[in-house]
Amino acid sequence: MTAADRIDELRRWIAEADRAYYQLDAPTVPDAEYDRWIRELQALEAAHPALSRPDSPTRRVAGAPSPAFAEVRHAQPMGSLRTVMADDEAAVAAFVERIRKAGGEGEPRFSVEPKIDGLAVSLRYENGLLVQGATRGDGATGEEVTANLRTIRALPLALRLPPGQTPPALLEVRGEVHMPKAAFERYNAQAIARGEKPLANPRNGAAGSLRQLDARISAGRPLAFFAYGVGQVAGLELPPTHSATLRLLGTFGFPLAREIDVATGLEGLLAYHRRIGAARAALPYEIDGVVYKVDDRALHEVLGSTGREPNGSIAHKFPAQEELTVVEGIDVQVGRTGAITPVARLQAVSVGGVTVTNASLHNADQIARLDVRVGDTVVVRRAGDVIPEVLRVLPERRPCRADGSPQHPAFALPAHCPECGSAIERAEDEAVARCSGGLHCPAQRKQALLHFASRRAMNIEGLGERLVEDLVDFGAVKTVVDLYRLSLDDLLAMKRRADARDGVMAETVKSGKIPTRWAENLLGGIDQSRNTTLERLLFALGIREVGEATAKQLARWFGSLDALMAADVEALLAVPDVGPVVSARIHGFFAEPQHRAIIAELRAAGLHWPEGPAQGMAQGPLAGKSVVLTGSLDSFTREVAGAHLEALGAKVVGSVSKKTALLIAGEEAGSKLDKARELGIEVWDEAALIAFLQAQGRLPSV
DNA sequence: TGGCCTCGAGTTCA
């Protein structure tokens, strides 16, 4: 591709993305990708000045004003910030060095702030009253959106001044309009319930809301505001530092981001970047970086600006949370219950600082909804900052044949299990398709073994994915019972065959001695698991619909395995939280002769657990109450605290709802605490919990 | 019957 072609292509892509973003309020391309296009285009135009054109998108910063609103010329231009990528510490160091040279002796001081992901506005207060509000637009000219801004509750319509003090003749306050995460989610849930189109993301929600022509629509949107600076001023002496100016704005009644701070020198800046980066997910609003501003106002002015970018400030970004990548293939995985899950194999891409190569596509419906195909360019993000997720496909980037038809067909689930060849079936009313092979399917067998060995089930240390894979592939283990029959010799023989298959030179040959440590550890882990509890065993068996909570309930209700196995459907229905579906599953499981045989053999292999009489309903001072634990506790883990509460009759659940009776909030409690406050649910801190447990005699009093 | 609550199951990477 020639430079001219590439320039054309980039200009076309950018124009499309601009249109989607600014006119349709529905972004198609992640910001990080957009930034890269702009930078690449700038570089190409610099290298080939002949190809530069006055209408190139690099000639404007952002946002053509929409024709629907009156234009406002900013008396003092609203500049943009030079941005530094997350990993470019050298650029931050260079910035600090420049400031140090200009500033004379000592480490320079900075006002440091989170960079709110919203929409910059300028608010004009004349004689203390809000008279005009405008968007940033292209920096020189923005849109007049006063009526919409007035609907934002957080904005003072008049400056708050001590009695008797004359308001300044003119004060322009700059800040960021944004939509807090919780408000965004609430709004979307309601929008969906009303059958309206949900907002794409909080930032877009804020931008779209401000640009509503009907201010009543803006008023219905949960917008918030943080001040970050001032523009034109008359009749007011500003303090000598930026941080003091922000505090002054605070006294005038403007909301300020809580994370605003001051920092000294390079180390101080980088520490702030790390601190806010770590807290990012827990903040109630979206941020995409932090901003460093020279605190000394005079020095900031001396430093001047380059183009529209002040030299005394930079934005230090965080790693992008959304990225573009290409789908290299779509595989299917087989789960413990036979569930077939399609997985997108992705070209490796760094999202939020972590390399992502796989993303679950959940099920056939999801694939159909997204219409993902091999070769597609897709937007990926890490949902809840952890799990990669394919958000959408860029259809215009789909590889095509000469005749314009797509190169790859729409994805279809295979008819047969890739692991065992059994038919794949999908029940009428269910979203998931399943392999019908049952335990004949090696994939299901492996998953069943892993589940059995997992921490919350039998907790067999040393038995991981690789090992299970080999144990099943070489026929050393077929059912969970076989685990308890393994000998050291079996394991070593299997290891030799696995090494031979992988072409690994046997360690025996190299060193002359047999490494047996891993095998001994595994046998030790298996042996320890013989001593267990009924609820762990029930969970480990992998009965469909019986997870940890149900297993716990069954164990306490029946007290012994024999009582449970003897129970008919009727008796099972009496157990709380067990209905017709679950009771049929349990009864069906124990009716299978092979399952009864496995249980008998596990007992014969030495598995044992305490049994007692049937206990029925939970008793105790917290009987019948749902309790949620969140945040981190100092004196014990959430698990241990939960066990204490359960012993007092409480039901420990994971999420806060109207039915929650009590929330125990440790350090750094996040959204659950917010929700509990909102619902008016009783909240205890760790000290209150400890005092309660002591009063109940579950903890020694001090 | 509909609308919560919960639970179960599946998932990624270091």
Added chain:
DNA sequence: CTCGAGGCCA
């Protein structure tokens, strides 16, 4: 964390 589905209550 998220989706889907079971259980329970109005």
